[in-house]
Amino acid sequence: MDTATRDRWLEHASQRMTAAGLRAGAARTAVVETLAREGQCLLTAAEIADRLRGASAGSIATVYRVVDELSELGLLHRYDGRDGVARFEIADPDHHHHHVVDEATGAVEPFADDELERAIAGVAARLGYELTGHDVVLRGRRRGG
Amino acid sequence: MDTATRDRWLEHASQRMTAAGLRAGAARTAVVETLAREGQCLLTAAEIADRLRGASAGSIATVYRVVDELSELGLLHRYDGRDGVARFEIADPDHHHHHVVDEATGAVEPFADDELERAIAGVAARLGYELTGHDVVLRGRRRGG
DNA sequence: TTATATGCAAAAGCTTTGCATGGGT
């Protein structure tokens, strides 16, 4: 993820948070900046807290509170994997994507696919739903190398 | 889900379990039959245990052990929602489907879509993955009524 | 008979909450 995208998201997040009446506290700001820095990469609350501790502070409780707020505002995507740990990453409308998990290594790779998105939109229309979100997770093994 | 489908799955499950060296204990059998009876419907471990208690027994620990075994054998699909509770349902290759969650009511509706499946297969091929599974969850609000 | 299945209870996570304190506006 490039700097421009990250900065754009930071700007957007700042506006949304202000509009929502959220103050720019030290911990909240640090969580937001950490998520922006990691970009298109899923982080657990514990991983975010670890990165904050490197700087100054960050209690796990606050991290959970902040990621909940941000998710509520649509600023984060949340993924709940099979290991019972929630993971978060910034939601950038210009970089919409999903993930494929390599079951051999556990590695997570992002991907985007227009045809998949069209198919999902088609399903929603057919079923009569107005979509607010959707998750796609592929699991498999990488062929070749 | 019709009786024939349920019976077919039960037969299939029985064979796979025997082949895997699993014995037909009371609790395991009861869990399998409960899942078959519910068919195309997601159940939590606690919900399964509740249904067992109505009959005779069923400890939550055993339920977790059984659904893990069955998932490992590919006999169950597992969904991890945002509430941190895993849900299970029988995996019938002839009734492959996904789910759409109505955010207003929390209702979960199954659906199947060939175009969506084709898109997913296409993505996997493009990325060079041999898929072992995939999840799609749509979230939205039902239009009209 | 022998290894597996089961239940109970305890432990192990992750996540949330209460409360007192610190900090933004």
Add this chain to the structure above:
DNA sequence: ACCCATGCAAAGCTTTTGCATATAA
């Protein structure tokens, strides 16, 4: 000044694990 944000500790959950007993094969 006022109210929100934060940290700590404790509580709440789901899920896993240890161990003794019961049971399928």
